[in-house]
Amino acid sequence: MVNTFELHLINAALPLLEEKKLFELKAAGGRWISIRKQEQPGELQEQQGGPIATLSTLSDGRDLSGCRIDLEGRMLLPGLVDAHMHLDKAYSLSAAPNQSGTLYEAIHSYSRVAPMFTKEQIKARMRKAALRALSFGTTAIRSHIDFHLRTGAEVAMRTVQAALELKEELSGQVALEFFPMCPYNSHTLLEQDAIHEALQLGLDGLGGAPHLSETPERDIDRIFELAARYGKPIDLHADESDDPTKRTAAYIAEKTIAYGFQGCVTVDHLCSLSAMDEEAAASVIRSMADAKLQAVTLPACNLYLQGRGDRGLIRRGTTRIKELLEAGIPLATASDNIQDPFHPFGRGDLAQIGQLTAYAAHMGSPQELRTLLRMMTDIPASILGLKEYGIAEGHPVNFVIMDALTVDEWFAEQPAGRWVYNNRRWLSVTRTEHHMGWVSDPEQHATQASGVQNKK
Ligand SMILES: [Zn+2]
Structure with missing residues (x-):
């Protein structure tokens, strides 16, 4: 079954919304139309189908339209x-x-x-x-x-x-x-x-x-x-x-x-x-x-x-x-x-x-x-007077994915990997040799990892 959403992301961490949870996000017409907390890591709405791709596929320059993109637990922040x-x-x-x-x-x-x-x-x-x-x-x-x-x-x-x-x-x-x-x-x-x-x-x-x-x-x-x-x-x-x-x-x-x-x-x-x-x-x-x-x-x-x-x-x-x-x-x-x-x-x-x-x-x-x-993020957005800023249903789709699972890991590791999306297209994709996030904290993320891998 082909995925008909303009953008469909799964297993995304949204630390500004709620930590230690993963989310599924869908966009159409340049706006978020659904942001849903996944009950279990890796748990998906199967009926909406579409092949699953990862960010490394995106980094390889392949067209991912029609795919669900698996963030594998990485952080997604508003631009x-x-x-x-x-x-x-x-x-x-x-x-x-x-x-x-x-x-x-x-x-x-x-x-x-x-x-x-x-x-x-x-x-x-x-x-x-x-x-x-x-x-x-x-x-x-x-x-x-x-x-x-x-x-x-x-x-x-x-x-x-x-x-x-x-x-x-x-x-x-x-x-x-x-x-x-x-x-x-x-x-x-x-x-x-x-x-x-x-x-x-x-x-x-x-x-x-x-x-x-x-x-x-x-x-x-x-x-x-x-x-x-x-x-x-x-x-x-x-x-x-x-x-x-x-x-x-x-x-x-x-x-x-x-x-x-x-x-x-x-x-x-x-x-x-x-x-x-x-x-x-x-x-x-x-x-x-x-x-x-x-x-x-x-x-x-x-x-x-x-x-x-x-x-x-x-x-x-x-x-x-x-x-x-x-x-x-x-x-x-x-x-x-x-x-x-x-x-x-x-x-x-x-x-x-x-x-x-x-x-x-x-x-x-x-x-x-x-x-x-x-x-x-949100404090300078309000200083600049940006309207409809942040990851929320109805807001314009504008985000960066960081190559880290948690805020603490991101500050400590300063990972190079960034995937930037704005105005209905990927604007910048960083090629990384590996992503350290998924295995960086085995204890905390064991459940997440097995949950996602089971679906692959
Ligand atoms: Zn100055």
Whole structure:
């Protein structure tokens, strides 16, 4: 009997829905039409027939239409969401080195070379970074982009054009949002006109790094005025500094309430929170919670860039991750920069970022690993305002299968195998020599294995 579903998966683990159970999922017309818990591992609705294929068959490039695909207990997650990248800067390290490893030199090194990149060069680097992230299972990205007005509006618009063209090109594969980094210490009419033009062209919101300004409050005022005028969300780099007196997050919270922008403002980095004493940090976090600010931690860049002035006990540089979570602030973890003067490493793989976050914030318990998983799935999805996100009946089919049976195994092993599906097609399939998952925990999975094998 031929399987008539567009997609039919069996023996899938859905850790965000319910752990230690396997599911059968069916899709038609690009949406999930049935998600059913299997009574027994390997137990199938035989009457719906169709040959059974495995992911290794898919990796071999064979057409599996009409087949039931047996995930053999592997994890299926909604496409991961990277809430903070800089696609336009990715892979620019060779052109823009950073000898000191400081944020200061990174900013100046990139600013020096930015006017020399053509639109096509910028777009090629952005495409490479976005597709690499897609291959690891990320199907939605918010990217900040440079807006270098000091070297002329044409330079700033070059990056904007590259970004918008790429957004169109990759639509249906990876959803891209772009936020221009509004220049600081600059309040000219030229700037207002350029931002107006960029937003009219289709940029998604307003960004910036007001803590770097000599007049941060004035910069923040101006960004809120623009956001209110154009009806756009705000996403700001905030207090990316070891200096405990940097507290733009508290002022941003104040403005958020004044403008009624609760739920539309995101603050990223927040490194100075860790440098403050307990009382001061608690006060800033309270004001953030009152204003319903959303936040993003970026451990890879901050571990690399911060603490450069320290000797001996060198600080980690990341924000107060656990305190923000305890205060109920929606906190995502994200990639930030990829192989550029801000961060010489990174590949756009949120599994790597998740593990780095776990190290940086001392998060290793089973419960904490599940929180980390949410910090790269449903929490950033809500920050990006993604509609119908997640594995649920009626939602669009958008997922990544990980080559691991459990959340704990995935964080520990960081398996290479990923199978990414979006917009009614397989977009990326990783060929793996073996999958370690099925035999990694014989005691826990003996029942599963025998159940599935009996059906083969
Ligand atoms: Zn950033």
